[in-house]
Amino acid sequence: MKKYQFAEKSISLQADMNKKLYIETYGCQMNVGDSEVIFSILAKEGYGRTEDISEADVILANTCSVRDNAEQRIWGRLEQFHKQKENRPQVVVGIVGCMAERLKDKLLETGKVDLVAGPDSYRTLPVLLRDVAPDKPQINVMLSHEETYADIIPVRTDRNGVSAFISIMRGCNNVCSYCVVPYTRGAERSRDPQTIVREAADVFSKGYREVTLLGQNVDSYLWKSEDGSVTVDFPELLERVAAISPLLRVRFATNHPKDISDRLIDVMASHGNICRHIHLPVQSGSNRLLEKMRRRYTREWYLERVAAIRKAMPDCGITTDVIAGFCSETEEDHQDTLKIFSEVGFDYAYMFYYSERPGTLAARHYPDDVSLEVKTRRLNEIIALQNRLSLESNKRDVGKRFTVLVEGPSKKNPEELCGRTGSNKMCVFPDKVHKAGEYAEVEVVSCTSATLICKLAE
Numbered sequence: 001m002k003k004y005q006f007a008e009k010s011i012s013l014q015a016d017m018n019k020k021l022y023i024e025t026y027g028c029q030m031n032v033g034d035s036e037v038i039f040s041i042l043a044k045e046g047y048g049r050t051e052d053i054s055e056a057d058v059i060l061a062n063t064c065s066v067r068d069n070a071e072q073r074i075w076g077r078l079e080q081f082h083k084q085k086e087n088r089p090q091v092v093v094g095i096v097g098c099m100a101e102r103l104k105d106k107l108l109e110t111g112k113v114d115l116v117a118g119p120d121s122y123r124t125l126p127v128l129l130r131d132v133a134p135d136k137p138q139i140n141v142m143l144s145h146e147e148t149y150a151d152i153i154p155v156r157t158d159r160n161g162v163s164a165f166i167s168i169m170r171g172c173n174n175v176c177s178y179c180v181v182p183y184t185r186g187a188e189r190s191r192d193p194q195t196i197v198r199e200a201a202d203v204f205s206k207g208y209r210e211v212t213l214l215g216q217n218v219d220s221y222l223w224k225s226e227d228g229s230v231t232v233d234f235p236e237l238l239e240r241v242a243a244i245s246p247l248l249r250v251r252f253a254t255n256h257p258k259d260i261s262d263r264l265i266d267v268m269a270s271h272g273n274i275c276r277h278i279h280l281p282v283q284s285g286s287n288r289l290l291e292k293m294r295r296r297y298t299r300e301w302y303l304e305r306v307a308a309i310r311k312a313m314p315d316c317g318i319t320t321d322v323i324a325g326f327c328s329e330t331e332e333d334h335q336d337t338l339k340i341f342s343e344v345g346f347d348y349a350y351m352f353y354y355s356e357r358p359g360t361l362a363a364r365h366y367p368d369d370v371s372l373e374v375k376t377r378r379l380n381e382i383i384a385l386q387n388r389l390s391l392e393s394n395k396r397d398v399g400k401r402f403t404v405l406v407e408g409p410s411k412k413n414p415e416e417l418c419g420r421t422g423s424n425k426m427c428v429f430p431d432k433v434h435k436a437g438e439y440a441e442v443e444v445v446s447c448t449s450a451t452l453i454c455k456l457a458e
């Protein structure tokens with residue numbers, strides 16, 4: 001343990017006011033939020049943000065380990081970062097985030113990395129950067145039971161100034177057998193609700209109109225005051241954030257099917273500014289595989305939760321994640337997955353094939369025995385089905401009216417604006433009146449499987 005460096009939380013270093021920090025962010029929204037925390041921590045040390053790698057003094061990759069291909073991309077980028085040193089040998093190249101936590105000093109052995117920092121060690125970045133030298137790489141991969149960066153005001157890196165992500169908890173206490181996140185992010189801990197509400201109110205006062213509350217399993221958010229006299233759970237937190245202003249839209253992710261409660265559904269249904277969208281990863285439609293994945297629900301339970309959501313909010317968007325080709329998956333298991341997709345009719349899905357992650361329960365206990373060919377074929381079948389379901393879901397919206405929050409010009413056609421419905425569908429529409437951050441009433445005229453094509457409602 002000796003080579004790891006630690007720092008006092010209060011440490012303050014002499015600031016060199018002209019340094020430039022470049023961060024490439026991979027993986028989930030948690031990492032996006034963490035990069036904003038890193039910019040904030042290092043701004044105090046005089047580091048300005050740059051998006052031009054060739055002028056950066058410090059280059060960081062905030063990394064993801066969830067699937068092997070996520071890591072492979074980083075290895076490729078590392079070569080590119082290393083090239084920056086050809087003319088500027090003083091440039092510091094660092095790997096932070098989940099891959100830093102997973103691979104630890106193995107990253108230093110490449111000789112191409114000067115700094116390695118895990119997700120709970122960002123407060124020590126100033127010290128690590130102070131001490132780093134060509135023959136003295138620095139590493140801190142300590143995980144914490146308390147760190148939530150609650151007091152740090154993130155430097156927003158979104159481009160539209162409309163929608164902000166707010167981390168409400170860190171880590172994960174579930175042990176889904178395929179998943180590396182509990183190992184890279186550590187134990188679950190919830191952030192003080194006052195700091196969450198303050199951050200949401202602050203972004204609202206700066207013109208943002210949407211916040212997304214983030215956690216690996218928001219349903220298990222639970223904050224207790226030090227003396228244990230006050231507790232705040234997720235439905236209550238949601239109500240507090242929704243109370244900031246009816247003009248502030250509130251979203252959240254991710255819900256866990258085993259934990260999503262009737263109370264949460266009631267709170268959503270009774271607040272007009274809590275968006276009607278639930279991301280509810282199903283992972284598999286086969287009870288045998290759900291058990292093996294340690295998801296701790298059955299397909300019947302999942303379908304009952306979907307029915308409860310739709311009963312309370314018939315217009316609620318439901319999206320999901322799925323893994324094709326998990327250990328021992330048979331053709332019958334795969335058919336169960338296709339069946340549950342059809343039964344629910346998801347509005348959208350993130351679809352993956354299984355990638356074995358070293359150290360997870362599945363890697364230790366179950367052989368990764370579905371061939372790549374079969375995994376790919378099954379994944380493609382799920383994708384083809386979901387494309388049809390997304391199109392059907394969008395077709396059902398043709399002729400309907402929605403209130404969308406304008407995000408800015410449409411990417412494909414800068415003459416048009418784009419924005420999302422509460423159910424999280426992307427709309428594009430010709431509009432010379434509204435600006436980013438305003439609400440527009442639109443009517444859907446046609447659609448593709450990815451977009452609702454709209455006009456301003458009369």
Ligand code: SAH
Nearest residue numbers: 178179216254281321322323352353354355
């Ligand atoms: N906390 C969230 C998701 C975390 S990771 C949840 O519980 O759902 C995001 C998604 O990546 C997961 O939902 C899962 O579908 C996928 N995933 C995680 N580990 C994986 C692996 N080893 N191989 C393929 N996909 C994986």
Ligand code: SF4
Nearest residue numbers: 172174176179181216
């Ligand atoms: Fe991974 Fe499961 Fe935790 Fe999600 S709930 S992060 S899939 S262990």
Ligand code: F3S
Nearest residue numbers: 027028064065066098
């Ligand atoms: Fe997110 Fe990837 Fe880490 S999904 S929590 S960045 S492993």
